[in-house]
Amino acid sequence: MDYQDFSKSLLLHPGIVRIELLSEDIKKEIYDIEYSTENVGFFPVDPVGLIDVCSHDLKLILFCSMDFNMFTGPFMTLIDGKGEVIGHDILDNERDQYDSPDYVWLTSNLFFDMSLLTEYGVRCIMGSLPLDLDDLPNDIRPRVFYPSKATADMLNHRFGATGNICSTVLLGVNNVLF
Incomplete structure (x- = not known):
């Protein structure tokens, strides 16, 4: 083209x-x-x-x-220092699928699971x-x-x-x- x-x-x-x-x-x-x-x-x-x-x-x-x-889709993934996924972003229409007391919402569409948080730190992979x-x-x-x-x-x-x-x-x- x-x-x-x-x-x-x-x-x-x-x-x-x-x-x-x-x-x-x-x-x-x-x-x-x-x-x-x-x-x-x-x-x-x-x-x-x-x-x-x-x-x-x-x-x-x-x-x-x-x-x-x-x-148009998730593009942020939160991982700990060992490379384990502990959170990610979601589309607005998916919010009701992510209802847990362990979730900490950083923004209206980005969360991490507090139960997965370790001493290894966190970083965000932007895809x-x-x-x-x-x-x-x-x-x-x-x-x-x-x-x-x-x-x-x-x-x-x-x-x-x-x-x-x-x-x-x-x-x-x-x-x-x-």
């Missing part, structure tokens, strides 16, 4: 307002922010989804409006998700990563994204040619 057709498919997707290429210089800045100690919060974050997206041949920045369907676009060939499978607020703010400032832009997303895809 050529880039022109792929970019048209992206812009026809609800909520995608603008597309920019992700250069190597900006990719390095993103890595610096995402792996920064100031960006960690109260436990370390491992942005494996960023590595996934950036491993693709074509890397893009998507500037999106409120119409963009952000989270990527598929982006389903209509009418793409089977070999075109774009992946998206939702960066931190600090990264999104940097990208919005760098590219002058204002107005109805409410989310900034990174996309990686193979088999798209210029």
